Amino acid sequence: GAGVSQSPSNKVTEKGKDVExxxxxxxxxxxxxxxxxxxxxxxxxxxxxxxxxAPDKSGLPSDRFSAERTGGSxxxxxxxxxxxxxxxxxxxxxxxxxxxxxxxxxxxxxRLTVL
Amino acid sequence: xxxVTQPDIHITVSEGASLELRCNYSYGATPYLFWYxxxxxxxxxxxxxxxxxxxxxxxxxxxxxxxxxxxxxxxxRKPSVHWSDAAEYFCAVxxxxxxxxxxxxxxxxxxxxxxxx
Numbered sequence: 280g281a282g283v284s285q286s287p288s289n290k291v292t293e294k295g296k297d298v299e300x301x302x303x304x305x306x307x308x309x310x311x312x313x314x315x316x317x318x319x320x321x322x323x324x325x326x327x328x329x330x331x332x333a334p335d336k337s338g339l340p341s342d343r344f345s346a347e348r349t350g351g352s353x354x355x356x357x358x359x360x361x362x363x364x365x366x367x368x369x370x371x372x373x374x375x376x377x378x379x380x381x382x383x384x385x386x387x388x389x390r391l392t393v394l
Numbered sequence: 395x396x397x398v399t400q401p402d403i404h405i406t407v408s409e410g411a412s413l414e415l416r417c418n419y420s421y422g423a424t425p426y427l428f429w430y431x432x433x434x435x436x437x438x439x440x441x442x443x444x445x446x447x448x449x450x451x452x453x454x455x456x457x458x459x460x461x462x463x464x465x466x467x468x469x470x471r472k473p474s475v476h477w478s479d480a481a482e483y484f485c486a487v488x489x490x491x492x493x494x495x496x497x498x499x500x501x502x503x504x505x506x507x508x509x510x511x
Contacts, residue, residue: 283437312498321398321484322438324498338498370437383499385430385437 281305283386285371291392292361300356300389304373311354312374312383313346317367325369328354329376361393396421398487400502407475408510415470415505417485427468428486428499429459438484444468455479480509 284303292298304311313325324338328348339345343361348354358365368390372383399418407413419425426445430438442453449461459470468485483506486499 314498314501319403319503321400321501321503322486322499324500327498335498372438382428382440382443385439387435387437 283371283373283384285369285386285389287389288387289390289392291394293394294363295360297357297359298361298391300358300369300391302354302356302371302373302386304352304354304371305384306352308373308375308384309351310374310376310381310383311348312372313354313356314370314372315340315367316370316388322370325356358391361391363393366391366393396487396500398485398500398502400483400485400505402505403503404506404508406508406510409477410474413470413472413475413479413507415483415485415507417468417470417502418466419468419485419487420466421487421500426488427459427461428488429453429457429468429470430484430486431455431481432484432504433481441470441483475507475509477509477511480507482506 286301309330312327314322316322326334326336326346328334343359346356368388370388371386374381374383397420401416428443429441431441432438441457442451444451444461452458457472461468482504484504485502488499
């Protein structure tokens with residue numbers, strides 16, 4: 280596609296439920312990133328994938344968070360047993376690689392609300 | 395520690411007035427610097443970036459930014475603000491082999507810009 284797409288755009292769930300957020304990166308981009316944007320906060324890095332390498336999970340806040348990337352393209356971020364503090368906008372970005380300076384292109388985000 | 399500070403949470407300027415948004419960074423190596431803009435309900439759009447060379451960089455929508463190594467700053471400027479510039483602006487830093495980890499960028503908390511008619 281022309282840009283990074285994410286689905287759903289909005290997700291409301293109940294505390295304790297699992298949610299899956301999807302990201303379709305720009306075709307040909309080998310690097311894919313997930314960030315979290317909480318109210319009044321900047322973007323918090325969660326995880327990134329580069330090609331077939333093991334993902335860098337250093338930003339995941341707890342073991343309730345996981346992500347996978349199938350076929351080097353689409354990625355799914357899963358949050359298990361959601362908590363109210365997980366409410367945020369989850370942004371996905373992709374780039375041609377992870378070399379410094381390569382521009383990251385962002386999707387519109389998924390707004391997650393945990394009741 | 396690597397970090398980005400945007401000291402102003404919210405700025406209001408009149409349409410047609412000049413604008414400067416501040417950004418200071420802490421980074422152990424040569425930084426790559428970015429400014430992104432986020433309009434309500436939208437993702438982040440890149441305004442401009444600095445990698446090397448001329449310290450004054452031009453971006454889209456009439457924005458420019460100046461890299462000052464001695465001050466660890468990368469302030470964003472625009473000579474005349476338009477109502478459509480109302481949005482949130484984020485400064486970010488990365489490095490030759492990526493940002494805080496390897497590939498990710500480190501973002502400031504953003505500055506919300508309001509424009510008065």
